[in-house]
Amino acid sequence: QPMYLIRSTSIFDQILNKALNYSLKKKDEKQFINVRLQLLDQQYCLEMDRQLWQSYLDIGLQQHLW
Numbered sequence: 848q849p850m851y852l853i854r855s856t857s858i859f860d861q862i863l864n865k866a867l868n869y870s871l872k873k874k875d876e877k878q879f880i881n882v883r884l885q886l887l888d889q890q891y892c893l894e895m896d897r898q899l900w901q902s903y904l905d906i907g908l909q910q911h912l913w
Contacts, residue, residue, distance in 0.1 A: 849888055856877075859881075860877065863877075863880065
């Protein structure tokens with residue numbers, strides 16, 4: 848997990864409030880944002896993995912290894 852997802856809740860809230868220029872006060876709002884950030888992080892990691900494996904495949908095909 849990225850550092851911003853494992854920081855203490857109060858630090859994370861401060862960073863998020865400053866970035867959004869809005870104070871999230873409700874617990875469900877904070878939980879919603881946190882879950883969405885985790886999903887975005889997972890999506891990003893999966894896309895990086897896909898690009899890496901695609902580059903391996905492309906190199907293998909160019910070098911006639913497959």
